[in-house]
Amino acid sequence: MLLIQGINYDKCTECSNCVEVCPAQLFSETDDKEKKYVFRNPHDVCVKCGHCISICPEEAILFEDEDSAFNFEGTKNLPDIVSYEDLLKILRMRRSMRVFKDKPVPEKKLEKIIQAMRYAPTASNRQNWRLTVVTNKKEIEYLSKESTKDLKLAKKLLPLRYLALPFLSPALRKRALDPRTKVILDRELGDVEKGKDIVFFNAPCVIILYSRAYTSNMAPNDAGVVITHGMLAAQALGLGTCWIGIAQRVFQKRKIKKHFKVPRGYQVYGVITLGIPDIEYQRAPPRRAVRVQRME
Numbered sequence: 286m287l288l289i290q291g292i293n294y295d296k297c298t299e300c301s302n303c304v305e306v307c308p309a310q311l312f313s314e315t316d317d318k319e320k321k322y323v324f325r326n327p328h329d330v331c332v333k334c335g336h337c338i339s340i341c342p343e344e345a346i347l348f349e350d351e352d353s354a355f356n357f358e359g360t361k362n363l364p365d366i367v368s369y370e371d372l373l374k375i376l377r378m379r380r381s382m383r384v385f386k387d388k389p390v391p392e393k394k395l396e397k398i399i400q401a402m403r404y405a406p407t408a409s410n411r412q413n414w415r416l417t418v419v420t421n422k423k424e425i426e427y428l429s430k431e432s433t434k435d436l437k438l439a440k441k442l443l444p445l446r447y448l449a450l451p452f453l454s455p456a457l458r459k460r461a462l463d464p465r466t467k468v469i470l471d472r473e474l475g476d477v478e479k480g481k482d483i484v485f486f487n488a489p490c491v492i493i494l495y496s497r498a499y500t501s502n503m504a505p506n507d508a509g510v511v512i513t514h515g516m517l518a519a520q521a522l523g524l525g526t527c528w529i530g531i532a533q534r535v536f537q538k539r540k541i542k543k544h545f546k547v548p549r550g551y552q553v554y555g556v557i558t559l560g561i562p563d564i565e566y567q568r569a570p571p572r573r574a575v576r577v578q579r580m581e
């Protein structure tokens with residue numbers, strides 16, 4: 286974990302950028318002519334965001350971490366590396382992949398995806414999410430079966446829906462009354478009976494993301510950002526992904542959490558598949574317009 290240790294006064298040019306960017310205001314001015322600015326963190330309120338390291342033109346911030354600061358040519362000219370137009374093409378061409386080659390994900394690519402997830406932002410820079418990477422076919426099959434158990438129960442209960450209506454949440458009530466629910470259930474259960482993997486689509490790798498639930502509970506939001514980083518990185522490596530909400534839901538069961546080594550006090554906020562695509566999308570589909578309200 287990042288530990289800011291202070292300022293290297295041999296390098297500091299007193300530009301005060303660190304004072305300006307620190308969200309916890311831990312850099313302040315002093316009367317000392319030799320040390321115009323100091324770093325004080327008496328109650329360990331530093332969020333370890335590293336913005337002081339990022340902003341300092343002289344690399345004068347002293348810190349300790351297993352990771353190093355990242356300097357590269359063109360740091361300040363990101364539009365020269367990826368233009369908005371190119372980035373938008375990449376974003377629009379990302380697809381949820383549900384057709385995979387029967388081949389494992391190369392270990393090096395998996396590492397690279399995890400590396401991209403590592404640099405995702407999190408609320409208060411908590412970074413407290415963890416992963417379980419499942420590549421064992423039997424385990425993926427087990428999770429798939431557990432995820433479709435509810436479908437069988439739903440089919441059994443569907444004829445009784447009118448009796449259950451007063452006890453259902455508004456969302457479930459809407460679903461129970463929707464005539465499409467039965468059609469979808471029949472199709473999905475038919476596929477399961479034929480031995481199709483309707484949950485993971487025979488993906489060779491499943492990634493489970495979990496975090497400790499915390500007070501302001503931004504953990505689900507953190508998960509969304511972390512997983513998006515992973516999905517985009519996978520795309521850049523020629524791999525396909527799909528977020529699998531249907532599998533995420535079964536992690537409400539303690540038995541499943543334990544089986545997949547989710548520690549106590551942690552909740553699963555994302556499950557994705559990863560694999561080598563066996564299909565190539567030709568174009569991006571349309572999307573509906575964003576409904577924007579302006580307050581000027």
Ligand SMILES: Cc1cc2nc3c(=O)[nH]c(=O)nc-3n(C[C@H](O)[C@H](O)[C@H](O)COP(=O)(O)O)c2cc1C
Pocket residue numbers: 379380381382383527528529530531532
């Ligand atoms: C939170 C979330 C949960 C999802 N759950 C599932 C799922 O359980 N099964 C599935 O096949 N696709 C799932 N998807 C994929 C969506 O169906 C897909 O993103 C959407 O249809 C748009 O297609 P695209 O990702 O190719 O743009 C999920 C996506 C998100 C963001």
